[in-house]
Amino acid sequence: MSGGHAAVAVYRPRGTVLHRLPAECKIVAVFGYVVTVVLTPITAGWAFAAHALVVIALGVLGRVAPGPAARRMLIELPFLAFAVALPFVAAGERTELFGVVTVSRDGLLQAFGLVARATLGVALVVVLAATTPARELLTGLDRLRMPAVIVAVMSFMLRYSTLIVDQMHRMAIARAARGHRPRTLASARTLAMALGSLFIRSYxxxxxxxxxxxxxxxxxxxPVGLPREPASRAHWAAATAAVAVGAAIAAAAGVARGLG
Amino acid sequence: MTGTPPGGRPEPASVPSPAQPPSVEVSGLAFAYPDGRQVLFGVDLTIGRGERVALLGPNGAGKTTLVLHLNGILRAGAGEVRIGGLRVGKRDLPEIRRRVGLVFQDPDDQLFMPTVGEDVAFGPANLGLRGAELTARVDEALAAVGLSEHRDRAPHHLSLGERRRAALATVLAMRPEVLVLDEPSSNLDPAGRRELADILLGLDVTLLMVTHDLPYALQLCPRSVVLSGGVVGVDGPTRRLLADPELLARHRLELPFGFDARALLTESDVAIT
Structure with missing residues (x-):
C-alpha cells in the first residue's frame, strides 16, 4: 500500500543534529534565513556564494542524500523559465552576452538575483524536508500558532495523498492491463476520465x-494531539545562530555596496 | 495502565442483567433518505448487555442505515432508538457517541490522523480527556488490540489487519458500551481474521457485527438478526439459521462452498427442528 510513498518523500531518518532539532525551530530558522537571503543585495555575488556554502554545509550536517535532493529541487524550474526571459524583456542599458545577443544589463542582474534567491530558498526547504518527518512539520506549525484549520487541512493532505497516489497507480495498472497505451493526445480523454472518477472517489x-x-x-x-516535549533554549539558540550567519553575510554585502 | 482494560474479562455473560436496561433498544424504526427512498420500515431489535449479535442481510437491506441510527448520525423518521436506556436524540449526542463505538469497514476512512496514537486519542480527546489521562487511555486501547509498539507509526505503514485493529482501538479508547463493526472480516487474510476474532471475543462489550461472512458470524455471535426488506426478518441462534438452507436462500444469504452447517447442530436443536 505504501508503494508510492517512498518515491514522494525526500525525508531520510538519520540521527543528525538537524534531525534532532525540533521542527518549530527549523521552520523559524529556514524562514529567517530566507529573509536574510532576500535582503542580500544582488550586486554582491560573493555573498550568494557564501549563502550557498552555508546551505551546503547544512545539507552535509543533516546527511541529506544529494540525488533525491537534486530531483526535489526541480520544482524550481518554472521560476527559472521566467528568469531566463527577464534579460530579454527588461528595459534599460543593453549589453552583449557571449557576443551573440544583446540583453538588458539590468534584466541580467535581476535574473541572477531571482535564480540565486529562488535556488537558495528551495535548497533550504529541501534540507528542512529531508531532515524533518512531515507530521513533525505539522506539529511545528501548530506550535508556531498556525491556525488549527490550516494545520488540519495539511494533515488530511498528508494522510490521504499517499492513498490517492496509490489509487492512481492501481488505476493506471488496470488500464495498462487492458491494453491501454497512453501515447497519443486521444489518451488525454482517458486520463481525464480517470482523474474525474478519482476525484469522485476521494470526495x-x-x-x-x-x-x-x-x-x-x-x-x-x-483536539490537541498527544503531549510532546517543547523545544529547549539550546534548540532555539541553534536556530538563531543559523539565521545570524545569514544576517551577517547580508549585512557584510550591504556594507560592501555602501562602500563601493 | 489505569482503569479497567477493555480486554479485561473474557466471555461476557450472554444473559442480560434484569437491573440494567438493554444496550440497544430499537422500536418501530422507519427511515427514508431525503431523496424519498425508504430503507427501513419499522425495525424492532433489542440487544442485551454483553450480547454478541450478527446483523445479516443482502446488500441494500438497510444494514448500514440501521447502524447509522444507533449513534445518531441519521435521525429516525419514525420510532426510536435507545442506547443503555438513553434515547438517541440531539440533546445527548456526545454521550450516545461515547456509548456506541462504530468501526467502519475501510480503516482508511477511520484512521485520518498522521499517527496511530494521535488517531486513537481523537475520540477520548473529543470527550474532554487531556494530558496523562489521555495518554493512559490511548495506551490502554492500543494494548487491547496488540498494537502498543505501533503508537507512533503512520497508518499507511500498517498492514490491513493492523489497520483494522487500530480502527478498533480508536473506538475502544472511548470505552463504549456497544461496539458496532461494519464488515470486520472483509479482505482480511485468515491470520488477520483469527487475530481480530481473538480480540473481539476477549472484549467486555455488547457487540453488533454487520457482515456477509456467515462463518465469522458463527464464530463470534451466538445470535443472528437478518434484516430483509427494511424489517427484521429472522432473529435467532446463528447455528440454527446457518443450518436452514431454505431460510438462507430466502434472504439471499449463502454459506461458502463446502461448508456444512448441519454438523453444527446439537441433538436438541435437531429435535426442535
Missing amino acids: ERGERVHLAMLSRGYTGSL
Missing part, C-alpha cells in the same frame, strides 16, 4: 471520513 471518501469522525464525537474543532 466520497471525504464524506466517509467525516462520518467516522462524527461517530467519535467530533464537533468541529480538532
Whole structure:
C-alpha cells in the first residue's frame, strides 16, 4: 500500500543534529534565513556564494542524500523559465552576452538575483524536508500558532495523498492491463476520465471520513494531539545562530555596496 | 495502565442483567433518505448487555442505515432508538457517541490522523480527556488490540489487519458500551481474521457485527438478526439459521462452498427442528 510513498518523500531518518532539532525551530530558522537571503543585495555575488556554502554545509550536517535532493529541487524550474526571459524583456542599458545577443544589463542582474534567491530558498526547504518527518512539520506549525484549520487541512493532505497516489497507480495498472497505451493526445480523454472518477472517489471518501469522525464525537474543532516535549533554549539558540550567519553575510554585502 | 482494560474479562455473560436496561433498544424504526427512498420500515431489535449479535442481510437491506441510527448520525423518521436506556436524540449526542463505538469497514476512512496514537486519542480527546489521562487511555486501547509498539507509526505503514485493529482501538479508547463493526472480516487474510476474532471475543462489550461472512458470524455471535426488506426478518441462534438452507436462500444469504452447517447442530436443536 505504501508503494508510492517512498518515491514522494525526500525525508531520510538519520540521527543528525538537524534531525534532532525540533521542527518549530527549523521552520523559524529556514524562514529567517530566507529573509536574510532576500535582503542580500544582488550586486554582491560573493555573498550568494557564501549563502550557498552555508546551505551546503547544512545539507552535509543533516546527511541529506544529494540525488533525491537534486530531483526535489526541480520544482524550481518554472521560476527559472521566467528568469531566463527577464534579460530579454527588461528595459534599460543593453549589453552583449557571449557576443551573440544583446540583453538588458539590468534584466541580467535581476535574473541572477531571482535564480540565486529562488535556488537558495528551495535548497533550504529541501534540507528542512529531508531532515524533518512531515507530521513533525505539522506539529511545528501548530506550535508556531498556525491556525488549527490550516494545520488540519495539511494533515488530511498528508494522510490521504499517499492513498490517492496509490489509487492512481492501481488505476493506471488496470488500464495498462487492458491494453491501454497512453501515447497519443486521444489518451488525454482517458486520463481525464480517470482523474474525474478519482476525484469522485476521494470526495466520497471525504464524506466517509467525516462520518467516522462524527461517530467519535467530533464537533468541529480538532483536539490537541498527544503531549510532546517543547523545544529547549539550546534548540532555539541553534536556530538563531543559523539565521545570524545569514544576517551577517547580508549585512557584510550591504556594507560592501555602501562602500563601493 | 489505569482503569479497567477493555480486554479485561473474557466471555461476557450472554444473559442480560434484569437491573440494567438493554444496550440497544430499537422500536418501530422507519427511515427514508431525503431523496424519498425508504430503507427501513419499522425495525424492532433489542440487544442485551454483553450480547454478541450478527446483523445479516443482502446488500441494500438497510444494514448500514440501521447502524447509522444507533449513534445518531441519521435521525429516525419514525420510532426510536435507545442506547443503555438513553434515547438517541440531539440533546445527548456526545454521550450516545461515547456509548456506541462504530468501526467502519475501510480503516482508511477511520484512521485520518498522521499517527496511530494521535488517531486513537481523537475520540477520548473529543470527550474532554487531556494530558496523562489521555495518554493512559490511548495506551490502554492500543494494548487491547496488540498494537502498543505501533503508537507512533503512520497508518499507511500498517498492514490491513493492523489497520483494522487500530480502527478498533480508536473506538475502544472511548470505552463504549456497544461496539458496532461494519464488515470486520472483509479482505482480511485468515491470520488477520483469527487475530481480530481473538480480540473481539476477549472484549467486555455488547457487540453488533454487520457482515456477509456467515462463518465469522458463527464464530463470534451466538445470535443472528437478518434484516430483509427494511424489517427484521429472522432473529435467532446463528447455528440454527446457518443450518436452514431454505431460510438462507430466502434472504439471499449463502454459506461458502463446502461448508456444512448441519454438523453444527446439537441433538436438541435437531429435535426442535
